[in-house]
Amino acid sequence: MKAMTINKYGENAKFEPMEIENPVLKSGQVLIKVHASSVNTVDTMIRSMGKDLPFSPENPAILGMDVAGTIEEVGNNVTEFCVGDEIYGCVGGLADLQGTLAEYVAADSKLIAHKPKNLTMKEAAALPLVGITAYEGLKRANIKSGQKVLVHGGTGGVGHVAVQLAKHFGANVYATCGGENQMDIIKNYGAEPINYKTEQVVDYVNKHTNGVGFDIVFDSVGGENMLKSFEAATLNGQVASTVSLCELDLSTVHFKGLSLHVVFMLIPMLHNFKREQHGEILSNITKIVEAGNLKPLLDAHQFTLNNVGEAYTRLESKNAIGKVVVEN
Numbered sequence: 016m017k018a019m020t021i022n023k024y025g026e027n028a029k030f031e032p033m034e035i036e037n038p039v040l041k042s043g044q045v046l047i048k049v050h051a052s053s054v055n056t057v058d059t060m061i062r063s064m065g066k067d068l069p070f071s072p073e074n075p076a077i078l079g080m081d082v083a084g085t086i087e088e089v090g091n092n093v094t095e096f097c098v099g100d101e102i103y104g105c106v107g108g109l110a111d112l113q114g115t116l117a118e119y120v121a122a123d124s125k126l127i128a129h130k131p132k133n134l135t136m137k138e139a140a141a142l143p144l145v146g147i148t149a150y151e152g153l154k155r156a157n158i159k160s161g162q163k164v165l166v167h168g169g170t171g172g173v174g175h176v177a178v179q180l181a182k183h184f185g186a187n188v189y190a191t192c193g194g195e196n197q198m199d200i201i202k203n204y205g206a207e208p209i210n211y212k213t214e215q216v217v218d219y220v221n222k223h224t225n226g227v228g229f230d231i232v233f234d235s236v237g238g239e240n241m242l243k244s245f246e247a248a249t250l251n252g253q254v255a256s257t258v259s260l261c262e263l264d265l266s267t268v269h270f271k272g273l274s275l276h277v278v279f280m281l282i283p284m285l286h287n288f289k290r291e292q293h294g295e296i297l298s299n300i301t302k303i304v305e306a307g308n309l310k311p312l313l314d315a316h317q318f319t320l321n322n323v324g325e326a327y328t329r330l331e332s333k334n335a336i337g338k339v340v341v342e343n
Contacts, residue, residue, distance in 0.1 A: 018117035019323050020075040024065025030116070030324045033075065038113060038121035040090035045124050047084040047102065051140035052115040054330045054339040055080060055172065057281070058108065062327060070109045070285055079115035079341070080108040082122070083130055083139035093124045095294075101130040104297060105143035110285055116323055118343065125290035126283070128297035131304035134311070141311040141338035142176070146300045147293055148280045149177035152233055152255035153184065155276040160185025162230035163223070165247055169206065170197040172338050173235040173257055175312045178204050181233070183308040189223055191236075196336065200312065216246045228252055228271075237261070248273050312337030319343070 016037050019030040040046055058078050061071045072078075083103040086096055096102065104127030108114030113121065130139045158164065164181045168174035169190025178201065181188045188206035192198055198208035209219045220228055228249030234241055237258020244254050245267040254268075255276040268275060283290040303309045314335040318326035323341050330339045 016118040017320070018077050019320055020077055021062060022075045024062065024071065024074065024076075026063050028062050028065075030327075032321075035117075037119055040088060040121055042091040043093060043124055044090040044121045045086050045093055045096055045102075045127070046088035046090075047082060047106075047120050047122055047127075048087045049082055049115050049118060049120055049343050050084045050136035051082075051340055051342045052079040053081040053141045053144075054326050054341065055144050056330070057144075059327050059331050061109065070281065072109060072111065072114070077114040077117055078108045079117075080105045081140050081143045082106055082115040082120060082127075083136040084120075087119065090124075096124055096127070096129075101136075102127045103130045103139040103143055104128060105147060105280070105284070105293065107284075109281060112284060116320060116341065123290055124294075126293050128294050128301055131301045133305055133307075137340050137342055138311050138313065140340050141172075141313055142300065142304075143297060144280065145172045145176050145338070146309075147296050148173050148257055148278055149180050149233070149235075150296050150300060151280060152257065152276060152278045153177060153180055153231070155278070156231045156233070156253035156255045156274075158184045158186060158231055162186045164188050164231045164233065165209075165229040165244075166190040166206075166233045166235065167211075167240055167244060168192070168235040169201045169204075169208065170312065170336055171235050174233075175200070175204070175337065176309065177233045177235065178206050179309045180303070181231075182206065183303055186231070189219070189229070200336075216243050220247055224249070231255070234258070239263075242267070245271070245273060314339045317342075 020033045086100045106122035164186040166177045190201045191209045191211040201208035231253045232244040232248045234244040234256045251272045314337045318341045
């Protein structure tokens with residue numbers, strides 16, 4: 016089969032085509048014919064940082080975590096799926112798990128779910144990593160109907176899903192963004208947009224919560240922005256972060272009694288730890304999508320395996336609006 020590989024990591028790492036043997040299934044795995052894969056920030060980090068990240072695969076590396084495709088073969092002890100099923104999931108591209116930038120990938124059946132019937136393969140490929148991340152973060156923050164939820168980065172990969180899921184769970188949702196186009200997208204989700212370039216935290220906390228603060232702040236931006244999340248949260252509030260590789264002053268967290276939830280969704284894949292939870296979350300997301308309450312936002316640019324390097328460049332440029340998807 017054809018695969019796109021990286022022979023040497025670094026900022027200028029290039030994808031090169033390679034013919035390799037089709038995967039041989041282990042017990043509990045399925046063979047997936049890949050129709051589409053999406054590019055995530057962690058994928059670009061692996062390509063540029065390589066072995067500085069403990070979970071980067073050995074070279075030549077096949078990256079790509081998300082997949083949407085069709086099951087071609089079913090291994091032993093697999094009961095939930097059959098040949099011909101259309102599925103999606105976040106299945107590889109790190110450690111010793113083959114990535115999805117290939118014609119086929121062998122995947123642990125616990126990590127996948129049946130694809131939503133009302134999504135194309137391209138749309139479905141955009142959801143697994145960001146969908147699981149957003150779902151887990153909101154659930155760990157114990158989201159309830161009627162709460163006020165602030166999402167930082169409301170049109171980003173994780174953020175646009177968190178906005179829609181929070182709405183699905185019955186919350187009153189507010190989301191930060193940086194431009195008129197993004198504000199329109201957030202409005203179309205039924206949420207209140209906040210332009211972080213023109214509004215200070217204290218201003219929008221006063222405007223939307225009468226100075227009390229938000230019950231949940233979902234921070235998909237992370238880093239120094241987490242200080243804004245702590246400032247925006249109510250007393251004894253919940254903050255969920257997806258980007259916390261930084262040193263921060265937690266004084267505000269202490270004096271406001273905040274609960275901080277760090278979401279690192281790769282743990283089940285890396286440690287073979289409760290992988291079935293990813294399949295369960297994706298099954299729940301399928302129901303939410305089919306009910307019309309979640310729609311992935313796709314970047315307008317088109318990419319295939321042959322120009323996957325350009326897809327990575329597109330995401331790294333910070334100009335993409337929505338998910339960057341690679342089609343086979």
